[in-house]
Amino acid sequence: MKKNNKEVTIYDIARELEVSPATVSRALQDHHSIGKKTTKAVKKLAQKLGYHPNTVASSLRRNRTNTIGVIVPMIHRPFIASLISGIEETVSKKGYNVIISQTYDVYEKEVINARTLYSSRVAGLIFSLSMETSNYEHFHSFLHKNIPLVSIDRIAEEIDTDRVIIDNYAAGFKATEHLISMGCTRIAHFGGAQHRNIYDGRQRGYIDALKSHNLPIDEDLIVHNKLSMEEGQKSTEHLLGLAEPPDGIFSANDSAAVGAIQYAKAKGIRIPQELSIVGFNDDPISSIIEPSLTTISHPAFDMGKIAAQQVLKNREHTDIVQSQTIVLKTELIQRASSLKNGAAVKK
Secondary structure (H helix, E strand, O other): OOOOOOOOOHHHHHHHHOOHHHHHHHHOOOOOOOOOHHHHHHHHHHHHOOOOHHHHHHHHHHHHEEEEEEOOOOOOOHHHHHHHHHHHHHHHHHOOOEEEEOOOOOOOHHHHHHHHHHHHOOOOEEEEEEEEEOOOOHHHHHHHOOOOOOOEEEOOOOOOOEEEEHHHHHHHHHHEEEEEEOOOOOOEEEEEEOHHHHHHHHHHHHHHHHOOOOOOOOHHHEEEOOOHHHHHHHHHHHHHHOOOOOOEEEEEOOOHHHHHHHHHHHHOOOOOOOOOEEOOOOOOOHHHHHOEEEEEEEOHHHHHHHHHHHHHHHHHOOOOOOOOOOEEEEOOOOOOOOOEEEEEEEE
């Protein structure tokens, strides 16, 4: 027998039961105006015929969905994965779903993703900016329609949104001061794109920590790259080739810091005796690499959870002005890559 692939509609159910489509629609929603006998008959036939409500069409009629949009740079990064977990766990408890899109750090991709999510009638949007983004017009349509926006980690300071961040300046200061406490006097820094708030804050913290301990700011020791493992290796090769190489490196993420460890070890440089290294994020690789990497914790799950709470709060209370910035604390996780001269891990 040939299978019928035609989608069952409320009109099919109405025709077979000889009632109006409106009666079927109300019965499926347990509307009080429909008798229990009719409601039971409608639901029984709907199940028999394999009827499924068209939630997309319903959402378009109501001009909203129970879906939260999420735009992130790259899903495979441990920080982003934890961030998404915090968002998904929080919104699912309130009956919302999540649509996740990634930009691969490309501005044009971010614009396309934002427009797609807007057209999908998302109930709110949580986003972390791509490395390239400097124009924010693609978010204006959400603001015009009072769709809650929350920027997270890599935030948009130029538009009125709620923001969830860490104190990147304090974290950069803390990481650099730790290297100074280990006896380092020529500390290099791997920084990302300085128009992004997170990398700017970490570098400012690094510079001010050096100043507070009367150490010179050497521009030759500040390297900006894409912060990949490969870039960390190349940057370390460059730094160690200087006439006065560094005795410490503070990297704005763990990937580049791991690259630094790999290159230094390959060249026979002892870590941390000759070169102390600190990363950022506490990615899983930081505890696997040998020696294990001192790093800054980045509370990604909690950031995602709080961002989701802000979206839902603003969704339910439309009179709230979106301009709140929530700042989470970080911790220095001390491991073998920086602890020289018999230093012990602080509890």
